Amino acid sequence: MIRDHFRVLRVDLASGRGELLELEGRNEVAGGSGLAALLFERFARLDRPWDDPEQPLIFAIGPLTGYFPLMSKTVCAFRSPYHDQYAESHAGGRSALALRFADLDALVLTGRAACPSCLLVGSRQLELRDAHYLWGSDVLTAGKALRRMFRGSGHRSILRIGPAGENRSAMACINADTYRHFGRLGGGAVMGAKNVKALCLVGDASFPLPEGRAYTQVFDEVHRQVTATEMMRKYHNLGTPANVAVLNGLRALPCRNLQQTSDPQVEGITGERFADAALLRNSACSGCPVGCIHVGFVREKFMADNRYLFRQVAYDFEPIFSIGSMLGVFDAFAVLGLLDAVERMGLDVMSAGVALAWATEATEKDLVAEAETAVGLRFGDAETYKAAVAHLARGTNDFYRLLASGTRNAAARYGGDDFACVLGQEMAGYASGEVFFVGQALGLRHSHLDVGGYTYEEKHPERDAGAAVAFYEADERERAVLTSMVACLFARGVYTATLLAECLRCVGYEALAQDLGALGREVQKRRWRARLATGYQPEAVTIPKRFAEVENWKGGIDPGFLSQLQAAYARRIRELGGQAPA
Amino acid sequence: MLTAPRMERCIGCHSCSLACARQVHRRLSWDTAGIRVASSGGLTSGFEAKTCLACNPAPCARACPTDAFSQRAGGGVVVRKKLCIRCGRCAQACPVDAVYLDPAGEPFVCLHCGRCVPFCPHDCLELAPIPERACLPGAGPEVLP
Ligand code: SF4
Ligand code: SF4
Ligand code: SF4
Secondary structure, three states: OOOOOEEEEEEEOOOOEEEEEEEOOHHHHOOHHHHHHHHHHHHOOOOOOOOOOOOOEEEEOOOOOOOOOOOOOEEEEEEOOOOOOEEEEEEOOOHHHHHHHOOOOEEEEEOOOOOOEEEEEEOOEEEEEEOHHHOOOOHHHHHHHHHHHOOOOOOEEEEEOOHHHHOOOOOEOEEEOOOEEEOHHHHHHHHHHOOEEEEEEEOOOOEEOOOOOHHHHHHHHHHHHHHHOHHHHHHHOOOOOHHHHHHHHOOOOOEOOOOEOOOHHHHHHOHHHHHHHOEEEEEOOOOOOOOOEEEEEEEEEEEOOOEEEEEEEEEOHHHHHHHOHHHOOOOHHHHHHHHHHHHHHOEOHHHHHHHHHHHHHHHHOOOOOHHHHOOOOOOOOHHHHHHHHHHHHHOOOHHHHHHHOOHHHHHHHHOOHHHOOEEOEEOOOOOOOHHHHHHHHHOOOOOOOOOOHHHHHHHOOOOOHHHHHHHHHHHHHHHHHHHHHOOOHHHOOOOOHHHHHHHHHHHOOHHHHHOHHHHHHHHHHHHHHHHHHOOOOHHHOOOOHHHHOOEEOOEEOOHHHHHHHHHHHHHHHHHHOOOOOO | OEEOOOHHHOOOOOHHHHHHHHHOOOEEOOOOOOEEEEEOOOHHHOEEEEEOOOOOOOHHHHHOOOOOEEEOOOOOEEEOHHHOOOOOHHHHHOOOOOOEEOOOOOEEOOOOOOOOHHHOOOOOOEEOOOOOOOOOOOOOOOOOO
């Protein structure tokens, strides 16, 4: 629905009652990332920790959600259990359109339910239901039960957590509609701390479209660009797993806890290998004709006499790197089997994989005893990793509980911080160089999607800290515009500033269309302000030694440039958030 | 008629429903469309399309007490919204749940115009001639208004 304000539903989980709010700020922050920061400033308790019941869990969509293709993501924001600071995590699936058709720009959950519960939100429904019987169930089992509990037209989105979220693990994700995730920085734990096992969003409203032909014309043009050009082909074809072979060729694929950046066995886990052997079908987020989701299968013999079971698992580059190459598992089906185990537990696969990679090297170096890991971790041993994943999610002993709070916390106790592959949080799969490392280590979400450091690095081999910081700032600002809409970042080539302005204009957001640059600056400022207000000290971030030892196609890492870049970006972040440098 | 012969290719993107709602009904919606796509029991089991099968005779038209739904030559229905009193009988009568009633009781059903077809990225949909059917026009069971 086009409106010049935000329509936000705040649900108090303690009472199960909702409050509909009409908030100003549309022309300043648009929605999505900007709206999330605005709502965080309004509802967060800066003086209390992340798991205080009063802290908000925010889901926000943008002004163009549902109106155009690939405007299909939801921004989730919260105070993170990982660093007790402001965090954003994004996911596709159906939740964005479900919120749109529930007629909400954002949903804010505050308080804590008295018992494990499920929350149902639709345009004409709000109900908090006791679901204590689902507590402890894995993500798939819970999903099946939830589909029965909430019978509906199929036009709904189910967000749920697994044991990791219930145990308040800082590596717990929120599963969105089986195949997508609010993966990073522990959103699942925030849901767990609120006693919310699942959130069912029902998209049952419909809205009149703007009069005249302009909207349909712009829609058709966007749709044409998205589907008829080569632009989106790579996401559809092999999908993001195409990166495996590319990065391996550049010697930039983290392998075996980043002890290597390429491996001769990589053939077993390339995008081509997955497509040839394991790809069952594609799937899509609602409102996206690209269909980048690649669903593979796991087939396991569970009894003699050829008794098999069969499961479907969605794969992407990041899972393949984090529980494949990073753990020395170079077999596509072993990766999918392990991924299935991670999915069930509701863990963020990237954090879990990188944490277990550290734990494996720490075991090899005798820093961590086998009694601690309970299973004896070895690179390449997928079966053992499956067992470790359950320990990590359930926090079965002190070691796993500490590891699940962040790899460097475990390294601080056991030793081995030098080889903890953590850049703000457990690394993403690009050993491309200084610009990527600093970009993730200091970035707002500590995500490879904050800024495109790896592509910059390929195009700019020169080591110029000033230019790189200017790039961080500009790229982050552009992305902040897109994540305020909320577009899938795969569409960033299509949604140029000009096209975005046309989209906004033809549905009636003239003021927003006029100055997207100002919007970007405002959202950037508000996000950094929220992050800094919760205690972020960008200059205090350290980058473990392992990153300085990386060798790739560019040669080695320059530690001097690394620290120079870090210091410069930290200063700039303070300025962007409206603070004087520390 | 609109057919969905290749739903095993469907990726659940809802482009078809959104296109129908946008182009035919001038609405932004998952529901107010002649085709609705839902998972056939969880996302892991693929998708199915709820859309009109172009019955002849059409039980929905027979059920309509005001001729807002009337028999379309060959199969399916012609809808005249002005005549509709929002009784919902059409939706009850449809054997395959192809008529969507919005919260105010307004019915939405496929008009077999084909405008959604080009929006399907996997070519699941097709505008095809209505097949010869064993049941002759007029020979179906009587449905009383
Ligand atoms: S709407 Fe249903 S009953 Fe009416 S013609 Fe179509 S399939 Fe038959
Ligand atoms: S054929 Fe026409 S009326 Fe039927 S679903 Fe497609 S666009 Fe809608
Ligand atoms: S447009 Fe095609 S692929 Fe998308 S939901 Fe409709 S039938 Fe399925």
